[in-house]
Amino acid sequence: MPKTEKCPAIKGKKSERVKIISELLKKLYPDALCALEYQGDPYRLIVMARLSAQCTDKRVNEVSKPLFERYPTVYHLAKAEQREVEDIIRPCGLFRTKAESIIEMSRQITELHNGQVPDTYDQLIRLSGVGMKIANLMLGDVFGQPRIVPDTHCIRITHKLGLISRADPVVCERELSRLVPSEEQSDFCHRIVLFGREWCKAPNPKCDLCPLQSRCEAKEKK
């Protein structure tokens, strides 16, 4: 297709385009696995999600192994020495803030929620270091509620694909929530992250071989 000619997916309504893109992503990543290896444990996922700010999922997975060996439950981390935690999570960057935050968050979970990660948005965002992205990740992945997780991959790629009007977390969450069917929202976000890691990397996307190339407005502008 000539670069100036828009493909049918770009021309169509956003709801039709998201359907086409979602089907392609399903074929690429049928399992839609969360990139964070949290072994089904909500405590691990909420801590790992906090560590993932400005850090790759790969590094978070590596750093989390010694962290959870030393602090296997939320009760252990709630009583941890900040210096010890800092030393373990240093490779994730922002290690002082993150250490303080995950200890405080663990303390809140033990004192206010009987050691269980809460299952409502309002309770989650009151935890230290938890914002919309982490709250939605927890609700979608652990508690089975339809949620869009506007992480950096999701924002960047859905904007390139012309699905959202602005590369902004609030806009991304609001607009994708209306476009992606509720039962598919969690899986769609996981697939976008996997796609970002494999193909649409920042700053060097593999556009020439990209399976979504013909659906991408960013590619079209090249």
Ligand code: SF4
């Ligand atoms: S064509 Fe390039 S910019 Fe567009 S989604 Fe694929 S890798 Fe990303």
